[in-house]
Amino acid sequence: MKSKISANSSCFTFAFIWFTTQFGGGFASGRQVIDFCFGYGPFVVITPVLTQIIQGVILYFICKYAIEFKMFDYRSWTNSFYSPYDKIMSNCYELCYNLVLAIATAIAFATGGATITQLLGTPYYLNTAIIGFLMLFLTICGANLVRKAATGISILIIAGLLIIFIPNIIYFRSNIGSNFNIFLSQTTSQHLTGGFWKALIYASLQIAPMGAYLPHAAALGEKINIKKAVILGTLINASLMLMVSLGILGLHDKGIAGTVVPTLTVVTEGIGKQLLTPIVSILIFLGSVSTGVNLIFGIVKRVVSWLERNEEKSIKESKQKSRSMLVAIVYIILTWSIAQFGLIPLIAKGYSMVGYLTLFVVVIPVLIRGILGWKKPVETSLEEEIKNLEV
Known part of the structure; x- marks a missing residue:
């Protein structure tokens, strides 16, 4: 019974990591909803439903391969x-x-920092420095804390x-009915x-950060758990994205598509403005931090695995924490700098092409x-892989 509860918990956690990376x-x-839906x-x-179904199918195959071949950093x-x-x-x-x-982590700094300024006046x-410290803390504390943080933030x-x-x-x-008609x-x-x-293309764009999911695939352990996790993730993501789409649809005839923050427009034009306006700011902040943490954690796992590729187990374990911290600091400073010095538009020119590139690099090959x-390789235990991820 205990192992069953643990497996179900891992499925929910993986679904939440998928959600917080996308959100x-x-x-x-x-x-994002207006631009793609x-x-x-x-x-x-x-679109809100179709995109999540496509992502679910591709993530199932990605995680299935990772577990069967025991490869939980994206480069391996x-x-x-x-x-060949x-x-x-x-x-x-x-x-x-x-x-x-x-681009996603830089935007996390920019939007999160601006949101706190608007809410608190700091x-x-x-604000961006605080966000950076939060990302660093969650990243270097290991896969378990990232998974717990993803669950809490998702809720x-x-x-x-x-x-x-x-x-x-x-x-x-x-209004929703008339606008849809x-x-x-x-x-x-x-x-x-x-x-x-x-x-x-939107589904492909959201598959691009698959490197953020792979370190957590080991916790699923079995193929049946992968299925449960992607079904849960598909239902959660599709339901929430559809809900946001319907909310925005209700104000489409009032020009909401031209606003900078459509969610805030829904609140200001709808009901509960005084209560809900701070909630919108909190959601933007949480979404920004969670996306940054998940992406940074994925690159940390990839770089650290490369650094320790030829080392003995004892040396790996002794240096893993310090290496993870150093890699996380480097990437956090890099993306923080992009946000501070106005380089986002420069990088964003290539961002729109990520979906097209990922379609041919990941989605089509994985589907085929x-x-x-x-x-399949010879089956071996996942205990060592999971232990390494939790250090």
Whole structure:
């Protein structure tokens, strides 16, 4: 019974890590939903579900391969999965992950810092420094704390989203119906093909940080737990993204698509403005920190695994903490600098291409190999891998 409870807990935790990685400042603000779900007729309600189903299928195959071959940092995974073409494909994925890491974490600093300034009036630089220390603390304390933090943050975010959107969806229900009918009446074949393609690209963009999920795949242990985890993650992410989409749809005729923070517009134009405005700020802050932590943790695992590749176990264990701290500090300072010195627009020019690149580098190859199958290695215990991740 105890092992069953532990397995179920790991499934929920993995689903929450997926959620908190995807739920960044763009999701919290509502801009991501508008950019990818609106403008394609009925895909305003199809995209939130379709994108999560696509991600769920791809993540299942990714985690299945990781567990069977016992590779829980993304470079080891890509080198094995893409062999004998790993020198090309692994480096292509390295580009995808580092680009996502740089821009998403930089945006986490920028949006989180600005949000705290707006809420409390404290200096922006101080706010971003606090966010950096939070990211560093959670990252270097190991996989267990990251998983616990993801669970706790997810519960807070989900509760906040429900408090914001459920009352306002009810309040704007007639507008939601009429706006959706307008979308349906204007639907063309171009909307359908364009909407499907946009959904596929969004799903691919969210698969780009798969390196953030791999360190936590070991805790799942078995194939049945992978299925449970991705089903839970699909249901949680799809339900919440659909809820946000419906809430924004209620104000589409009032020009919400042109606002900077659509979620805040839902609150100010809806009900409970005084209560819900601070909640929006808290959600943006939590979403920013959680995304940054998950991405930084993924790159720390990858770099540390590379540094200790030729070392004995005792040396690995003695240096793992200090190496993890050093790598985390370097990447946090790098992304903090991007946020401070206005380099986000420069990097963002390549960000829109991440979805296209990931589609061909990860999504299509994983889908093909996942369906066709791969030769399984000899089964061995995962205890050592899990122990290393928890150090």
